[in-house]
Amino acid sequence: MKIPSAIWTLLIGIVLxxxxxxxxxxxxxxxxxxxxxxxxxxxxxNTMMTVSTGIFxxxxxxxxxxxxxxxxxxxDNEDGPPIEGNIPLEILWTAIPAxxxxxxxxxxxxVYNNMGGFDPHSAHAAPMMEDAMSMPGTAMAATLDDAPATQRSPIQISQLDPGSEAVVNPNELIINVAGLQYAWLFTYPDTGxxxxxxxxxxxxxxxxNLTANDVIHAFWIPEFRLKQDAIPGRETSLRFTPRIPGDYQLICAELCGPYHGVMKSQVVVETQEAFDQWMQEQLVASKDVPNQAVAMNSQEMTADEFLAPYTKDMGIHSEILHQIK
Structure with a gap:
């Protein structure tokens, strides 16, 4: 029994x-x-993969x-029958891709809107700011800043309107991120x-709150499905909620120089209790910085010698010290 071509087409379409x-x-x-x-x-x-697989x-x-x-x-040495065109077919294969x-x-x-792309609170088209154009090393200098944590405010509030007070949502964690050749530096404004x-x-x-100190970098955490350019002189914002504990990598996805391949940082997602304990450890360690700065001057230590223990703990390579002087 010969099966009609229409039936074959239907069966093949179902299988595909x-x-x-x-x-x-x-x-x-x-x-x-x-x-x-x-x-x-x-x-x-997954939707794009489904459509692409079907078309393929x-x-x-x-x-x-x-x-x-x-x-x-x-x-058979003859030419095939001449075909002038098929308007319905041409309309079909134009309309379907459209x-x-x-x-x-x-x-x-x-999807972009649900991730906060069009939320004015986290707008990606923030205005240019002079403070963000600081020379490389400015973010590192924050580790030596002994100003009380209560006097610190989120970078986007202080730069857009220095006279305004920061409005902090207790259910949100604000982190200022600076990219520089070839490292990421993270500042928690609530604690300094x-x-x-x-x-x-x-x-x-x-x-x-993302910016860069020198050239364009890209903030990319594959497991979070986040990738955003860090641009000198411009602050961009990302909002997300980590859900699975573990260690992940923050990777620079924008070619930023000869050591671009080593520009990676550790991302640790942990319980609130573990996070609070880690933060307390950082606060205790930071209290010793001013005293050690005095000791550096008295012992005539070089800046590289003083910063080496801290940059090692932060995962910053030695060649970066020369980039941030």
Missing amino acids: TLTSLWYGQNHGLLPVAASDEASLVDGLF LIVECVLIYSVVKYRRRAG IIVIGISVYSFD VTTGELHLPIGKTVEI
Whole structure:
């Protein structure tokens, strides 16, 4: 019994659809989703993977079918029949990609908006600021600043409106992040602690105020599905909620110089109790800095000798010290 071509087309379409849906949800290409926002990005990625797999299979099947059916046969030296065009077919293969692109664009817009992309509180198009154009090493100098923590305010508040008071949400953790060749420095405004390792409590919304001291860097934590450029003279903001405890890597994803490949920092997601204990340890350690600064002057220590123990603990390589003088 000869099966009509329409039935074959329907069966092949069902198989391709089921295959695309299965692979789009089971590709295993993404790392663990360690933040609340990661599920939004994963949903978009899985949708694009499903559509891409379907298109790939359709194109390859048509190519294989055409190669087999319309291959040149022995003794056939004639040209094929002339084809002037097929307007309905041309409209179809133009309309379908257009619908797919528009659908993915709307979906992407929604994901970006849900992640805070269009929230004025975390706008990505913040104005240029002179303070952010400071010379490399300014962020490092914050470790020697003995101003009381209560006098410190989030960078975005103090720079946009120095006369205003910072409004702090107790359910949010604000961290100022500065990228410089070739390290990341993290300042917790509530306590004044500056470190080269990013510690985050589980389940607490984090607001990152991001800038760069020298060239463009990129703040990228694959497990959080976050990647944002750090631009000199411009502050950008990211908001996310870490959800799975563990150690992750913050990677610079923008070529920033000869040592770009080593510009990585440790990200530690831990319980609130462990985070508070770590913060207390940093506060205790920072109290010794002014005394050691006096000792450095009395012993005529060089800046490299004084900073070496701290930069080693912060994961900063020795060559960076020459970049921040």
